Amino acid sequence: MAQLIINHDQCIQCGLCVAQCPFSAMSMDSGKVETNAACKMCRICVRNCPVGAIKIEEEKTIEIDKTQWNDLLVYVEHDNETIHPVSYELIGKALELAKPVKMKVAALMAGRNIKDLAEELLYSGVDRVYLYDDEALEVFRVDTFANVFEDCIREMKPSVCLVGATTTGRSLAPRVAVRFQTGLTADCTSLEMRENTDLVQIRPAFGGNIMAKIINTKCRPQFATVRYKVMDAPEMLKEKQGVILERPVSEEMKKSGIEILKVEKKAKVSSIEEAEILVVAGSAIKDEKGMEMIQEFASLLNASVAVTRPMVEKGLGHVNQQIGLSGRTVKPKLIITCGVSGAIQFTAGMKDSGLIVAINTDPNAPIFELAHYAVVDDIYALIPQLIQKMKGEQK
Amino acid sequence: MRIVVCIKQVPDTQKVKVDPETGVLIRNGIDTKMNPYDLYALETALRIKEKTGAELHVISMGPDAAKAVLVEAMALGADDAWLMSDRRFAGADVLATSFTLAQGIKTIGDVDLILCGKQTTDGDTAQVGPAIGEVLNIPHVSWVRKLIEADEKGLTVEQEMMDSVAHVRLNYPCLLTVEKGIFEPGLPSYLKMKEARKKEIHVLNMDKCDCRDAKRYGLSGSPTQVEKIFEPTYDLSSVRLDKTTEENAQALFEKFVELKVIEGGK
The missing domain is CATH 3.40.50.620 (HUPs)
Known part of the structure; x- marks a missing residue:
C-alpha cells in the first residue's frame, strides 16, 4: 500500500514538515519525525522537504478497464x-x-x-x-x-x-x-x-x-x-x-427494513437566517403600500423579506425580520437591499452575503461600497418594472 | 441493548485559508473540537439510553489526539470509547473511512443502533453515516429531526425531506443520522471531565480488526484522491447600474434569470 517513508539518516530535523502539515499528522518525538493516522497523503511534506528525506511509496494498483x-x-x-x-x-x-x-x-x-x-x-x-x-x-x-x-x-x-x-x-x-x-x-x-x-x-x-x-x-x-x-x-x-x-x-x-408511516408536506420556513434569498426593505419605503410592493417582488424571487431597524420602529416590519447588530445576522446566497443606505449597524449583519444587490437613489450611499451590483435608481420606479418583467417570464 | 455513536474531531473554525504559494492549508493556532453535529447524535443516544437502559459506546477514527473528543463524550455520559488509529488508516476517503468505522463497530459487537451527526463541519459530505449502514448491511434513515419513539424492538422517527417530513419506523439493527436541534446537547461538568480522563479508551489498529486486508484501509482503500485544494474566488468587481430605469430593470432581470432565482423561469 502507499505510505510515507521517512529517511531518518537524511532528515535534518528542521521541523518544516511538522509545521506545514495541514492535518497535524506529523510530529517530532525525541528528534525523530513520525506520521500518524491523521495523514491524508497530500504529499505536501514530500514536495517541500529541503533534503528530500520524505518519499512516498506508491502501491501498484491494478488499472481497471x-x-x-x-x-x-x-x-x-x-x-x-x-x-x-x-x-x-x-x-x-x-x-x-x-x-x-x-x-x-x-x-x-x-x-x-x-x-x-x-x-x-x-x-x-x-x-x-x-x-x-x-x-x-x-x-x-x-x-x-x-x-x-x-x-x-x-x-x-x-x-x-x-x-x-x-x-x-x-x-x-x-x-x-x-x-x-x-x-x-x-x-x-x-x-x-x-x-x-x-x-x-x-x-x-x-x-x-x-x-x-x-x-x-x-x-x-x-x-x-x-x-x-x-x-x-x-x-x-x-x-x-x-x-x-x-x-x-x-x-x-x-425487500425493505424501512416502513414509511406517513408523509406530510412541510410548511415553508420563514426565518430570515435560513432564507437563500432576501429582499430587504429600508427607510425609503414609506408605508404599507410600499411593503406590499416589496412583498410581491420577494415572492416572485421566492425570497423572504427582511427589514432595517428604522422599519421596525415605524411598525412596518417585525423584529424577527430585522438585520443588523441589534437584529439578526444573515448570509443568504443573494440579498437585494431596497432603499437601504447601509449604516454599519446594518451592514455588520449582512456583509458576508453571497451576492449583494443594492438599490438606492443616492449614488454615494455607503451600501454601494459592499454591493456587487450598485443600482442607482428609485425603488418606486424600478421595482414595478422588474415585477412586470418577472411576471412575463412566469407565463 | 447497545448503541454506538460515531464522532469526529474537527478544526475549531471553518475560517481556514490556503497559502497561495505552497497550496497548503494554513492551520496556525487552529484548535480542535468535537464535530458540533455529533453532539446532537450523542444527546439522542443519551435519551434512548435513559429510556431503555442501553449501553452507550462512542467511536472515532483519527490520530492519538482524537482521544480528547472521546473523553468529552464519556464526560457527557458515554460508557465506553473506541479509537480506530493506525498509520495504515491514513488518507481515507468516504469508502475507506466507513469501512474502517464499520470494522470497529463489528469489534464492539452486538450493536443495535448506530447514531451519527448529519455531517461534519470540515468535510461537509454527510456521506459516512449512510455508507456505514451499507457496509454493515443495515437500513438507515438520514436527516432525522425528531425521535417519536424508541423501544426494545426499534425506532419511530421523523425524517426531514426537502418539501416534506416522513414518519419512519425501522427495527434494530439500524443507523440514523440526526439533524441539529433534535435535542439540546448538554455540557460536561468539570467533575465529569476529570472522571472521564481516568477512563480507558480502547485503541484499535488494523491488526485488531476482523479484516486485515490493508488494501481496504487508508489511501489504498480510497478510490477518490484530492488533487488540489484552493480558496474560492469571488468576482468582487462591483457593477454599477445607473442608466435609465428601463435599462437598469432589464440588466437586473437578466441577472436574476442567470442566477436561476425566478420562480417558474428556466
Whole structure:
C-alpha cells in the first residue's frame, strides 16, 4: 500500500514538515519525525522537504478497464407527479460532459405510475430512460431504491453516475457507491470530463472556505452528487428522442427494513437566517403600500423579506425580520437591499452575503461600497418594472 | 441493548485559508473540537439510553489526539470509547473511512443502533453515516429531526425531506443520522471531565480488526484522491447600474434569470 517513508539518516530535523502539515499528522518525538493516522497523503511534506528525506511509496494498483464502463447515468428525482428541476440540470451537465468523450446520457427513474414522467424526459436529450415502475417504489426508501439503482448499474455499466445533492440523493448515493466499492464526491459545484473519462469534481469543504478538486482514477462508476441550481438545464427538444426501457422490479429488490408511516408536506420556513434569498426593505419605503410592493417582488424571487431597524420602529416590519447588530445576522446566497443606505449597524449583519444587490437613489450611499451590483435608481420606479418583467417570464 | 455513536474531531473554525504559494492549508493556532453535529447524535443516544437502559459506546477514527473528543463524550455520559488509529488508516476517503468505522463497530459487537451527526463541519459530505449502514448491511434513515419513539424492538422517527417530513419506523439493527436541534446537547461538568480522563479508551489498529486486508484501509482503500485544494474566488468587481430605469430593470432581470432565482423561469 502507499505510505510515507521517512529517511531518518537524511532528515535534518528542521521541523518544516511538522509545521506545514495541514492535518497535524506529523510530529517530532525525541528528534525523530513520525506520521500518524491523521495523514491524508497530500504529499505536501514530500514536495517541500529541503533534503528530500520524505518519499512516498506508491502501491501498484491494478488499472481497471475503463472502456468497459460507458455513458453517463442520471438519477431522476421526482414525487410521482413532477420531476425535480435538479434532475434536468444534471441531464444538462451530463450531455455537456458526454460530448467530448462520445458518450451518451441515460436516466434512471423509479416510482409508481410514472410512465408519463418518463415520457417527459425524452424531450431532454437523453438516449434512454431505465424505468422501474412498481407499487413498492411509491415512496422513497433508501434500501429499495438502492437495490433498483444497483440493478440499473449492473445492466448499464455507466462511467459516471450523477445524483442531485438533495436530502434523498445524499442518502441514496453513498449506499450505492459503497455497493460498487467506488468513490463518491458529495455536493459538487463543478464537473469536467477528461479525455480518459476521469471526471474532475470540484466541491466546497470547511463550510465553503476551501474548494477541493477530486478525481477517481481507479474505480468505476464515478459517483457524484451535485448541488441544485448550479448546473444549467438543457434546451428542451421539440420532438421526442430516445427510448424508455421498462425494467422489472423483483421481490428481492422490494425487500425493505424501512416502513414509511406517513408523509406530510412541510410548511415553508420563514426565518430570515435560513432564507437563500432576501429582499430587504429600508427607510425609503414609506408605508404599507410600499411593503406590499416589496412583498410581491420577494415572492416572485421566492425570497423572504427582511427589514432595517428604522422599519421596525415605524411598525412596518417585525423584529424577527430585522438585520443588523441589534437584529439578526444573515448570509443568504443573494440579498437585494431596497432603499437601504447601509449604516454599519446594518451592514455588520449582512456583509458576508453571497451576492449583494443594492438599490438606492443616492449614488454615494455607503451600501454601494459592499454591493456587487450598485443600482442607482428609485425603488418606486424600478421595482414595478422588474415585477412586470418577472411576471412575463412566469407565463 | 447497545448503541454506538460515531464522532469526529474537527478544526475549531471553518475560517481556514490556503497559502497561495505552497497550496497548503494554513492551520496556525487552529484548535480542535468535537464535530458540533455529533453532539446532537450523542444527546439522542443519551435519551434512548435513559429510556431503555442501553449501553452507550462512542467511536472515532483519527490520530492519538482524537482521544480528547472521546473523553468529552464519556464526560457527557458515554460508557465506553473506541479509537480506530493506525498509520495504515491514513488518507481515507468516504469508502475507506466507513469501512474502517464499520470494522470497529463489528469489534464492539452486538450493536443495535448506530447514531451519527448529519455531517461534519470540515468535510461537509454527510456521506459516512449512510455508507456505514451499507457496509454493515443495515437500513438507515438520514436527516432525522425528531425521535417519536424508541423501544426494545426499534425506532419511530421523523425524517426531514426537502418539501416534506416522513414518519419512519425501522427495527434494530439500524443507523440514523440526526439533524441539529433534535435535542439540546448538554455540557460536561468539570467533575465529569476529570472522571472521564481516568477512563480507558480502547485503541484499535488494523491488526485488531476482523479484516486485515490493508488494501481496504487508508489511501489504498480510497478510490477518490484530492488533487488540489484552493480558496474560492469571488468576482468582487462591483457593477454599477445607473442608466435609465428601463435599462437598469432589464440588466437586473437578466441577472436574476442567470442566477436561476425566478420562480417558474428556466
